[in-house]
Amino acid sequence: MKHHDPSRRFLPESAVDYESCLNPAQLEAVLTREGPLLVVAGAGSGKTRTVTYRVARLVEDGIPPSSILLLTFTRKASQEMLHRCTELLDDRCRRVAGGTFHSFAHAVLRRHAGRIGFPEGYAIVDRSDAESLIAALRKEFHSRHRERSFPTKKTLADIFSRSVNKGRDVQDIVLDEYPHLGEDIESIVELQHRYAASKMEHRVVDYDDLLLLLERLLREAQDIRAKSAETYRYILVDEYQDTNILQAKILHLIGADHRNVMVVGDDSQSIYAFRGANFENIMRFPEMFPGTRIIKLEENYRSTQPILDVTNAIIAQARRKFTKHLFTRNAGGMVPQLVQTPNEKSQSRWVIDTVAQLRRCGIRLGRIAVLFRASYHSFDLEIELNREGIAFIKVGGFKFMESAHVKDVLAHLRVLANPYDRISWLRILMLLDRIGPKTAQAAYDAVVRVGRGHEGLFAGKDRCIVRKELDGLRDLFRRLEAIPRSHPGELGTAVLAYYKPLAEKMYDDHPRRVRDLEQLTAIMERYESLESFLADMALEPPTAAADNHLTGEWRDPDRLTLSTVHSAKGLEWDAVFVLWALDGRFPSQYALEKEKDLEEELRLMYVAATRARERLYFLCPAYAFDRATGTVLNRPARFVADLPENLLERVYLEGMDGSSGFEMRW
């Protein structure tokens, strides 16, 4: 590959010393200002650095920051990049537009959704709300098909979502991926139409709608498309391997005019095919934007050579061959280990004891991570960590936002913002004594009929048996009405005051839950409007799991990180433990049948292993019973099982009782 002459002549008075901070390939990616650019960036190859420097370079070059659009996988990622960029250059970088495709879609649609016949004051529903809506519609269908069970709300939501994200009909998705539901296909299709109508009626959109509606808007409203292209003259997309076809179309619609589009990704780290991501987007990018310059970043700055040897050996097993081959100058270091333990308890013990040793070697807890395939895989370890008093933070899995008490409080606020939000109405009404589905539905109907927002609640005639309960709710809304929407913190405080007695009645652990809610109101203080708070909670909910502190700064140097592999994307630690490297756990049981799914598990294992800088341990309990399938799991993960001893050292622990004393080799 021929690269630019990285001569200083390019940058006579630059505030940033690009040449000495970047290798030639990175430098080329940073200095190529115009035209489409595809950066294939291997794990640990300085991808974030490259994007950061490129943004800084554009700003320094006089491009107005607000005409740069940085699209990332999570908003945290874009904030972090722009923060680094600000440190590198100056405050101008703060004005760069950054976020996820979903948040970008919301920003455009909230102003222009009317152009394609969608109400602009819509609310965004998260996955579990979407499922509730589907569940309500599903009931009728179930009574129709008494003979056999109808798919669950979760399965239905999955099917609908895949249909949107893969750009295929529901029929095709069912036939391909859920063949056992073939008989229900007509009902599923009809239910999908009802679901769409129901969302429209209640003025809500789900995640997929955001992308779908944005694509439609840009396609149908030429003026808006042209204006967006004009506004965002430089577009950067991170993690391009995890975008789907719809996102690629959106990118093309905004980027085709000026073609100043840079995408960064790594096909071997694509781990979101299950939700419709298509890593072939990377291969197709040059077709979509002819004249694309392709740059490969192959030097790895993260890991030692022995770790890189193992990760290269893992990804080499992919049927689909990847052209990159990573290298490092960081020779030496410990050979990664596959540690076989008798059972789960001993797995947890070994991790804890090894973490203790690492700390004695001077490695802080914040530099260590335990990764796993599924959130529940760490339950036993969490118990042991608590027992030992080792602080940890868990990322992924059950979230703060999903806990009932948080959803309850938010539902009150959402009704205030969008009185057509049926899900939230039913939720808050059914919190009250003697109000079940029927009464709640009647109250909701009255609200819609009266058509004066939540005031409709005052107009309905209630049965005397529930009068007292409803009066309490009315009082709350009267109080909320007196508070301006621009003070979400006060709104939250008022709702909490109302909700607290309810929580005390419902939950025996109410003190903890109320503390959570106080955190929530503290978060609300930071917002300028109720609507922006609610949109953020749907699009970018706080990441920490429910029982962790919500103080925001989760990268605490004195806490061990427990994370799903998916949530660990893009991050790195000095030492990484991969739990349950056992066939049937990781790779997942459900992926063993289909070649395509298995290949994604392989990439997932690759992502897990490439998080490590210096030390890497795969843990494999020798035996586990899988209750779901009734099978016995006793084979190490196939991706690492057969790697030669010189790449992956075997450690066998025997005769442990799970609580103490055993041999450990380093």
Add this chain to the structure above:
DNA sequence: GTCACTGATCACATT
């Protein structure tokens, strides 16, 4: 109509 209980079924990753 509501609510609290039962037993059967199915289980991943997430914007």
Add this chain to the structure above:
DNA sequence: GATCAGTGAC
């Protein structure tokens, strides 16, 4: 371990 459908007491 959660979800769902069905039951019977208030």
